[in-house]
Amino acid sequence: KSVEQGKVTWESPSNIALVKYWGKKEHQIPENPSISFTLNNCKTITTLTYTKKDNSNEFDFEVYLDGEKKDDFKPKIETFFNRVEQYLSFLKDYKFVVETQNTFPHSSGIASSASGMSALALCLMSIEKQLNSEKFSDEYFNQKASFLARLGSGSACRSIEGDLIVWGKNNIVEGSSDLFGVKYPYGVHENFKEYQDTILLVDKGEKQVSSTVGHNLMYGHPYAQNRFAQAHENLEKLKAILESGDLDKFIEIIESEALTLHAMMMTSMPYFILMKPNTLEIINKIWAFREATGLHIGFTLDAGANVHVLYPKQESEQIMEFIKSELVGYCQNEQYICDQIGFGANQI
Numbered sequence: 001k002s003v004e005q006g007k008v009t010w011e012s013p014s015n016i017a018l019v020k021y022w023g024k025k026e027h028q029i030p031e032n033p034s035i036s037f038t039l040n041n042c043k044t045i046t047t048l049t050y051t052k053k054d055n056s057n058e059f060d061f062e063v064y065l066d067g068e069k070k071d072d073f074k075p076k077i078e079t080f081f082n083r084v085e086q087y088l089s090f091l092k093d094y095k096f097v098v099e100t101q102n103t104f105p106h107s108s109g110i111a112s113s114a115s116g117m118s119a120l121a122l123c124l125m126s127i128e129k130q131l132n133s134e135k136f137s138d139e140y141f142n143q144k145a146s147f148l149a150r151l152g153s154g155s156a157c158r159s160i161e162g163d164l165i166v167w168g169k170n171n172i173v174e175g176s177s178d179l180f181g182v183k184y185p186y187g188v189h190e191n192f193k194e195y196q197d198t199i200l201l202v203d204k205g206e207k208q209v210s211s212t213v214g215h216n217l218m219y220g221h222p223y224a225q226n227r228f229a230q231a232h233e234n235l236e237k238l239k240a241i242l243e244s245g246d247l248d249k250f251i252e253i254i255e256s257e258a259l260t261l262h263a264m265m266m267t268s269m270p271y272f273i274l275m276k277p278n279t280l281e282i283i284n285k286i287w288a289f290r291e292a293t294g295l296h297i298g299f300t301l302d303a304g305a306n307v308h309v310l311y312p313k314q315e316s317e318q319i320m321e322f323i324k325s326e327l328v329g330y331c332q333n334e335q336y337i338c339d340q341i342g343f344g345a346n347q348i
């Protein structure tokens with residue numbers, strides 16, 4: 001089928017890993033399984049306009065963020081196009097305009113790669129579906145979108161659906177794959193329904209270590225093999241916890257995962273400390289508050305200084321009060337984002 005031109009828009013969320021992906025092999029294959037909460041409010045909205053062009057010699061595209069031309073985004077997208085070309089035969093037949101915006105402040109230190117790459121992958125899948133008039137099942141569509149998103153940014157493959165997504169082949173979650181994220185297939189205790197994530201923006205600066213550099217630090221890392229094995233163990237423990245609803249044990253796993261991720265960076269060569277003094281202040285305050293109240297507040301971290309504060313919906317009133325009065329002061333310009341577990345991307 002031939003299509004002269006068209007336009008498609010998707011919004012796709014960010015996600016936060018509970019068991020972390022850190023270390024990859026060639027072709028964006030993860031060294032260990034990971035599992036994440038899909039977020040609800042932190043999203044990228046991308047419109048892809050496509051116009052048939054005369055030659056099919058090279059990629060032709062422009063990128064805009066919030067209406068402003070962004071040539072510095074082009075290399076990343078060019079790399080992505082090169083990786084996915086063999087799976088999307090039309091890529092060199094069209095001129096593309098990528099218009100993108102985020103619901104969270106840019107340069108907030110929040111990685112937009114998961115939401116951004118998944119939104120772009122979904123737009124491309126919509127074109128693929130239009131060109132190949134054979135019916136795509138929703139399952140096939142989502143699976144291939146996740147597969148393509150993975151080739152843009154590993155963690156992006158966990159942003160297509162929700163609310164819990166597993167990526168990386170393992171013996172614990174049936175149907176898991178290294179090639180795409182799958183919906184967590186088992187029942188989850190109601191304690192985790194509408195689980196809250198308040199993101200404290202401690203440091204909004206440029207990432208000190210890009211994730212590509214970060215993953216590569218796991219090559220020849222002295223603790224790598226133990227870490228990869230531990231991720232399987234933690235996923236197995238988490239499976240039991242998600243079923244039983246044991247929030248104390250849940251917090252134990254996610255905090256240990258966050259600190260282990262940072263420990264890997266501190267013990268690699270070269271080594272990095274990605275936490276800031278205020279990251280530690282916040283962690284200590286969370287621990288003291290938890291000790292004093294018995295409330296189920298915990299944290300996780302990405303490869304940066306910001307803190308994701310995780311807690312069950314039913315405790316949100318007291319915990320939000322604590323966050324506002326005790327933690328927000330440690331954020332840059334007192335900035336934070338209220339989010340919660342979400343259900344994946346939508347076409348607009």
Ligand code: PMV
Nearest residue numbers: 017020021153154155211303
């Ligand atoms: O998707 P990447 O290559 O940017 O890697 C992100 C890795 C972490 O966010 C640190 C952990 C994870 O599993 O999301």
